[in-house]
Amino acid sequence: MASIAVSEQIIGLRQTLKVFTRRFTADREESSDLVQDTLLKALMHQDKFKPDTNLKGWLFTIMRNTFINNYRKHQRARVSRDRTKDLYFLNVEDNHTLNLPDSRCEYKDIWQHVNALREVLLIPFRMHINGYKYYEIAEQLHLPIGTVKNRIFQARQEIQKKLTGY
Template identity: 60%
Template sequence: MTAVEFDHQIASLHDTLELFTRRFTKNQEESEDLIQDTVLKALTYRDKFRQNTNLKGWLYTIMRNTYINNYRKAQRNKTTHDDTKELYYLNVADDYTFNLPDGNFEYNDIMSCVNEVKEDLLVPFKMHMEGYKYHEIAEHLEIPIGTVKNRIFHARKEIQSKLVAYTGS
């Protein structure tokens, strides 16, 4: 099959592909995007298509795999779709603040409990909370990595025991 024949057959299957996208999405734009991605991949990987193979089935497989990969990517990114006119929700300013009086009180209470922890437990705990890795803390403090993990664990337990009021018990 020549490249022109291949392109013509793919173009003739556009309506069939559009119907098949309805299995995945009801949104017209997403449907068109999926068709475009499918056709692009089919044209890009034309050399992978074997003669005497069902072209429609091959395109369906590409479309299904493309949809699944896009879905998984969206799940990993936790993206949201704003279907409102003019993307209203994406352009709304975020007026939520974390500086609420009770939140500030809780933060101060938690920090006072953290600062009451023994110094040998507090330093590795604070470094870990600042984003340092266990091995970086161990190198900085010149102690074994197991000791670092142990001290962080015991600091957490001590802080948790002091914060019983917040557990609801």
């Protein structure tokens, strides 16, 4: 009999849970799904609820954990939502690599412009893009740090002028 009473109390808090979902999402469908998942988990595991404790707090914890787990799952899968009529989920690959034919040409063009710099600018610039700190470049080239920063800045400016079409 006690489990029926707990089930009724859980179902009775449905509207409160719906309001609580606004902390996590503004999407109505996602909100409804979150409430349903929370209620389902609570009803399935109501034997784990301890009598004379805060039922609402227990439900809020289940909801928060469900939201976090769903968020992490979607992040791992790198899924984006297709807003078409059928609402399919599509896997999206990262295109941060330079594997496209056009990007290979751009990459070569950029490096041609970099290599065309005057040697006075090229050496500090290459050292900088290879991870050397300003003071390390200054020590190695026996230059003041201000001069190193200026030359790197000038190298960037010249490269940007040559790459106005990109």
